[in-house]
Amino acid sequence: MNIIDSMLCKGCDICISVCPKDVYAKSKEVNSKDVYVPYPANQEACVKCGLCEISCPDQALYVDREVE
Amino acid sequence: MVEERFVLGNEACALGAIAAGCRFFAGYPITPSTEIAENMSVLLPKNGGSFVQMEDEIASAGAIIGASWSGVKSMTATSGPGISLMQENIGYGVITETPIVIINVQRGSPSTGQPTMSSQSDMMQARWGSHGDYETIALSPSSVQEFFDFTIKAFNLAEEYRVPVLVMSDEVVGHMREKLIIPDSVDIVKRVRPELEEGEQYLPYDAPENGVTPMPAFGDGFNVHVTGLTHDKRGYPDTNDAETHTDLVERLCDKILKNKDKICSYKEEFCDDAEIVVVSYGSPYRSVLTAVKEAREEGIKVGSLKIDTPWPFPDEEISKLAENATDFIMPEMNLGQMVHELERVAGKDANVHLIGKIGGVLHTPEEILEKIKEVASKKED
Amino acid sequence: MAVKENPYKKYLREDRLPHIFCPGCGNGIVMNAFFKGLEGSDVDFDNVSMVSGIGCSSRIPGYVKCDSLHTTHGRALSFATGLKVGNPNQDVVVFTGDGDAASIGGNHLIHAARRNIDLTVICINNNIYGMTGGQISPTSPKGSFGTTAPYGSRDVPFDLASLVTAAGASYVARWTTAHPMQLAKAITKGLENKGFSFIEAVSQCPTYYGRKNKLKTPVLGMDYLKANSVTKRRSEKMSEEELIGKIIVGEFANRPHKELCDNEEDLVNENYDGGLAIKSAFWEEF
Secondary structure, eight states, rough: OEEOOTTTOOOOOOHHHHTTTTOOEEEEEEEETSOEEEETTTTGGGOOOOOHHHHHHTSSSSSOOHHH | OOOOEEEEEHHHHHHHHHHHHHHEEEOOOOOTHHHHHHHHHGGGGGGGGGEOHHHHHHHHHHHHHHHTTTOEEEEEEEEEHHHOOOOHHHHHHTTTOOEEEEEEEEESSSSOOOOEEOOOTTTTHHOOOSSOOOOOEOOOSSSHHHHHHHHHHHHHHHHHTSEEEEEEEHHHHOOOEEEEEEEEEEOOOOOOOOOOOHHHHHTTTTTTTTTTTOOOTTTTTTTOOSSSSSSSSSHHHHHHHHHHHHHHHHHHHHHHHHHHHHOOOEEEEEEEEOSEEEOOSTHHHHHHHHHHHHHHHHOOOEEEEEOOOOOOOOOOHHHTTTTOOOOOEEEESSSHHHHHHHHHHHTTTTTEEEEEEOSSSOOOOOHHHHHHHHHHHHHHH | OOOOTTTTGGGOOOOGOOOOTTTTTTHHHHHHHHHHHHHHOOOOGGGGGEESSSSSSSGGGGBBEEEEEETTTOOHHHHHHHHHHHHHTTTEEOOOOOIIIITTTTHHHHHHHHHHHHHHEEEEOSSTTTTTSSSSOTTTOOTTTBBBTTTOSSSSSHHHHHHHHTTOOEEEEEEEEOOOHHHHHHHHHOOOOOOOOOEEEEEOOOIIIHHHHHOSSSSHHHHHHHTTEEEEHTTSSSOTTTTOOEEEEEEEOOOOOHHHHHHHHHHHHHHHHOOTTTTTTGOOOO
16 A cells, blocks of 8 residues: 655645556545645555655655555 | 075065975965966975966965865955955855965055055955854955965965964065075975774764864765865765854864964064054055164164964954053055054054055054054153 | 665655655656665765756755755755865765756856866756746746746747767766656766766646646656656657657767866876865965
8 A cells, every 4th residue: 555644745636646546635634734635546556656655755655666 | 505595575475385294385466466376386396286367356266276176275366346356256165165375466446456566455355254253263464475484474374273264465575686595495384184983973074172174185985075065074065054054164263263373473572661563464564563673762662463363363462562662553555444453452542543555655663663663652641 | 674764765854844845746766866876876965065047956965864055046056066176085965956057057057068077967857947936947948837927938849868968978868757766767867978968857846837838747747757758769769849849858968078176187187296285275374
């Protein structure tokens, strides 16, 4: 499961936008900074390209590459 | 073997820098300091060092700070407009506690002024030139030999207190040729790396009692963050906390103020019974001694206090002299700068007289003698 | 089991996170691209020292677990010159911005490029002064708005990659935050080039540039960068008119030639047997 660190996320939504497979969506829950932290709503579509990781300005996003 | 040479003051400065361990010089041509850069460009490659002619004086001051953090003793030299351009980075050197040496061969000013003539009109700029509260160390040589000796001393003070040190020379000393004695070896203060206990967190700005923290070089593995912003003991920016700022700036000042007795250097001659004391620094001292000796022959109880370190100003010594002396005379190649310090310290107990002279020509012994006589005759009245 | 965290976080001083950058600021993306570029290169992270000037992008080195020098406005390259010449064994990386590098530090930029000193300069160009609140910069596009250009900028902006190429740098490339993989690749090449390497990373500033120029969200800013980028090769077939408002991306120069520190070292070896006096401030005697 890809993880978004809610302590670091500032809610810019860049991950939602750059993902070629539309893996991420905005959650309805806010973190301590009143930010709606995205979550991998469509995890199974993830092709582990890493674009979201490198595009996350806050080093908050982790792509799970382990084979289940 | 001790070597004797007949050299230009600016060359003596370069030789002193090499003897002190300076292995990086960055500079920009400007009269009357250029010969220092020229000599360093010859000497450095022969001693394992590097010389870079920078695009301007701002870059020169920046480059020597960078070189200092690489672990190499570094220096620049300039005059007039050049020293004005360096002021911001001097302040950076102060807050980051970077040992560097800056030579200022003073010339007639303000602005472009008199490039080939002498002056001492940057003395207050040496003290307050960069923005902010800070204390500074400045040395003023009065001879070619002193230009050599004081340059070495400047490097040692810079390392000992982790501060930028200014050598406030002037065109007279820079462009004069005299005998220089180069000793076999010179005393050097070397840099000392921090020592950490196993598992101890490195706090680059957690200063011991004397206010001076050990300094690593970049690449030593300490991962130090150096910033011109107000920083905490870890070196991290902390710009909105009054206490952090106060602690930092007070420590930067205290490490000079509280060690003043070790930093201040001066020479007293004929002062034991002196009722009149001629206080000088740098070139004017050359005329002072002749004048004092002649006045002594005429029976005037006059002495000389020659200050090697105008900054920090030797308050205690002057207060001591003021117990006996009724008059102080200060010849300066400006319209009155260090005389304000003299006034501050001795003004309550004695009369302070300035012999301010600008235009680029040094005071003659006669001018100083005349003032001594004038002051002595008023005392009799 | 590996730690389940962002792969670039391990390079950062964790006790300083989250960093001060606004939500969606491109600085973090360029920082990631730098780490990715570093991983792809022959440069060892433990051998990296960083230098910066003043501005948002210049805050980056302070977050990285390495020796870093956060200097005065515009002067990072002067400090970096001393740091590198003093000990050429270090890999010195400079982070700077458009105001820092091209305005107040413009002279240092062209001279460092002329000397071809072995530095890797990453210039985050967001076309505005962010730290001071949105004033126009020397790279602000003609017609763009800033707090000091309330009627739109009338000046012609600098083309930084071309400027540095003309000044003599041996490696120059430009990409944007919308091209992080290509940016990382260019940074790898820049790190491996022994000479002056300049990588311009055009970036979004949602808070100031975006707010003033109808690109309010980070996503809008990045979409704009992507939509208006033209590769170097394609741009050569386009007219000047067609190129108005376009960002030319790609490699501008890749022409290795002898760099400053090598010349300095040669000079020492020709005149002295002891080699360079590296870290000599710690020596007992000379």
